[in-house]
Amino acid sequence: MASVKLTGVKKIYDNKVVAVHDFDLDIKDKEFVVFVGPSGCGKSTTLRMIAGLEDISEGTVEIDGEVVNDLQPKDRGIAMVFQNYALYPHMSVYDNIAFSLRLSKVPEDVVYEKVTNAAEVLGITEYLMRKPRALSGGQRQRVAIGRAMVRDSKVFLMDEPLSNLDAKLRNQMRAEIILLRQKLDTTFIYVTHDQTEAMTLGDRIVIMKDGYIMQVGTPTEVFEMPNNLFVAGFIGAPQMNFINTKLINEGGKYYVTPFGVKLPVEGEKAEMLAAKKIQTRDIVLGVRPEHIRLAKAGEPAIKTKLLVNEMMGSEIHLHVSTEDETRIIVRTPTVDLSKEERNAMVAGHEMNITFEGKVMHFFDPESSENLLV
Amino acid sequence: MNNQKRHMGLKAANRLSNTIIYIILIIISVIWLLPFIFIVFQSFRVESTWQVGYVIPQQWGLQNYINLWNSDFKRWYLNTFIIALASAVLVTVIQLCMSYTLSRFRFKARGPLMRFMLILGMFPGMLTMIILYRVLADLGLTQANAVPGLILVGVASSGMGYYVSKGFFDTIPKSLDEAARVDGATRFQVLYKIILPLAKPIVIYTILTAFMGPWGDFVFARYVAMGTSAGYNVAVGMYSWLTNDQISNWYTTFCAGGVIVALPVTILFLCLQKYYVEGVTGGAVKG
Numbered sequence: 001m002a003s004v005k006l007t008g009v010k011k012i013y014d015n016k017v018v019a020v021h022d023f024d025l026d027i028k029d030k031e032f033v034v035f036v037g038p039s040g041c042g043k044s045t046t047l048r049m050i051a052g053l054e055d056i057s058e059g060t061v062e063i064d065g066e067v068v069n070d071l072q073p074k075d076r077g078i079a080m081v082f083q084n085y086a087l088y089p090h091m092s093v094y095d096n097i098a099f100s101l102r103l104s105k106v107p108e109d110v111v112y113e114k115v116t117n118a119a120e121v122l123g124i125t126e127y128l129m130r131k132p133r134a135l136s137g138g139q140r141q142r143v144a145i146g147r148a149m150v151r152d153s154k155v156f157l158m159d160e161p162l163s164n165l166d167a168k169l170r171n172q173m174r175a176e177i178i179l180l181r182q183k184l185d186t187t188f189i190y191v192t193h194d195q196t197e198a199m200t201l202g203d204r205i206v207i208m209k210d211g212y213i214m215q216v217g218t219p220t221e222v223f224e225m226p227n228n229l230f231v232a233g234f235i236g237a238p239q240m241n242f243i244n245t246k247l248i249n250e251g252g253k254y255y256v257t258p259f260g261v262k263l264p265v266e267g268e269k270a271e272m273l274a275a276k277k278i279q280t281r282d283i284v285l286g287v288r289p290e291h292i293r294l295a296k297a298g299e300p301a302i303k304t305k306l307l308v309n310e311m312m313g314s315e316i317h318l319h320v321s322t323e324d325e326t327r328i329i330v331r332t333p334t335v336d337l338s339k340e341e342r343n344a345m346v347a348g349h350e351m352n353i354t355f356e357g358k359v360m361h362f363f364d365p366e367s368s369e370n371l372l373v
Numbered sequence: 374m375n376n377q378k379r380h381m382g383l384k385a386a387n388r389l390s391n392t393i394i395y396i397i398l399i400i401i402s403v404i405w406l407l408p409f410i411f412i413v414f415q416s417f418r419v420e421s422t423w424q425v426g427y428v429i430p431q432q433w434g435l436q437n438y439i440n441l442w443n444s445d446f447k448r449w450y451l452n453t454f455i456i457a458l459a460s461a462v463l464v465t466v467i468q469l470c471m472s473y474t475l476s477r478f479r480f481k482a483r484g485p486l487m488r489f490m491l492i493l494g495m496f497p498g499m500l501t502m503i504i505l506y507r508v509l510a511d512l513g514l515t516q517a518n519a520v521p522g523l524i525l526v527g528v529a530s531s532g533m534g535y536y537v538s539k540g541f542f543d544t545i546p547k548s549l550d551e552a553a554r555v556d557g558a559t560r561f562q563v564l565y566k567i568i569l570p571l572a573k574p575i576v577i578y579t580i581l582t583a584f585m586g587p588w589g590d591f592v593f594a595r596y597v598a599m600g601t602s603a604g605y606n607v608a609v610g611m612y613s614w615l616t617n618d619q620i621s622n623w624y625t626t627f628c629a630g631g632v633i634v635a636l637p638v639t640i641l642f643l644c645l646q647k648y649y650v651e652g653v654t655g656g657a658v659k660g
Contacts (some may be wrong), residue, residue: 014479053551074557086552090570100556147556 002154008059034202079148087132266357286361289331301352416629437629449610464531464583476542519604
């Protein structure tokens, strides 16, 4: 049970490359925080600095109020699960899980109890006497988690634990990590490059790019109010559509004019624009694929041509092209379309689309920042 | 039909080439083995201590081995064994620690140090003989004290032979070290609980090479002992039997000595050879 506090944490490598810039974050006790970002964004480096596997160039890391910068990994009260499992290949599953307990001279009967308990929770009891090489990827990852579980650590660190698993297993293990979290009831820091994992697992998400924090917030916050273009594009799949256009303020009423079509901004978004007294200006308009729909007759609509129709099962992703050849992705639930409509959707099919005015995002083209934040 | 014929033809060609290969291999192995068999036979021959015109002895006996026992051979053998064993232990420890350090730690002098040792290793060791003798002589480690002297020389430069084991350590995923360190292991525990068991083939290789070097050493051992029998190793000692005035009396004893010298190395190899091929890293990380 512990809080983790990072203050001005910086990582500068010997070759002067700065991997992490002034990282400030306060992780509360029992919180599940996910670091997410593309490769090379510094998320793993930050996690490794918390673990003590990487020196901290500047700033401090506190675990439970104690500065741990100069403590060895073993003295920080952490447990860690690695991307590639990092099981000791010459030891049986039992010995792998028991390794840390034996190092700290725990009596053998306690070791037995803890290992068998962990194995039971993870469903690997029957593999305890096997060597890691005789296990499948999913089983190995369970062993790795078991090894971390028995340590009774204050903070549980996970470095892309699911990236080596196939898609089906990944979904299954994701659910198990959520269950594990409920059982362990401890502080989790989880690193991933997969925004779905971040959204489903995290109480809070830290989105990183090039060593900087782009945004910290709950999954809903980062999805509904992304700080900038990067976050907007990174969170959500398929990716948000970005269109360079104008925001028009007509006596307090707001419109956007993508591809010369005047669409109204409505609801909360319009109120927020008004509250910020934003005048007519150039913007990057962000529209999520699920917030684009087929225009009804008589509605102002953008003319497009269908390029690709991706049938995903429960939903359909339509890649369309406007008259000036801008690509837009539209996501529509399969049930919303009649069979005739679906059959008509072949490449070249002409479609009139419109954007939902209540859920548009407005970004500054120069700074990429969200105008409403 | 045609196909079948071709198939039969291929089979016959295969069998022919295999037969030729086996014949060549048998000839080569006979050529290889003959000297050893010859030496073993000579060592049991008692009718003459000098060379004879045949291989299989007319009279068999252990006289040559008894002669060995009654000569200085015991002393030389013990000397060699002490040198080889001490070197094997110390060289293995130092070399593996060195390799682990160079494989896992990052420090400023790492690159220059490795290059420096690589270049230094390109000079033949013989170049250092004169100055090393001087140093050993000043330390009083020559002639009758050649044993500790030879151990010192063998062990002193052992760190420089880091390449092979460092190369092997480099293939063991670093995340295993990290996992062990998070699990509570010290750097040293990581080395001997995780890395060494995984690097068994290379540990065995290091022990064998560290043992074999001094076991068969001649030039340097002769130089350091400088004619004092008490400081000889087996190679130097037995060579003293091969001088013109000695050889006719000691020839068969020399052969018996050769057999005794070959024994421990042969046993060592037989015991340890399976580790050479044993790969143990499977299942460590993904894959």
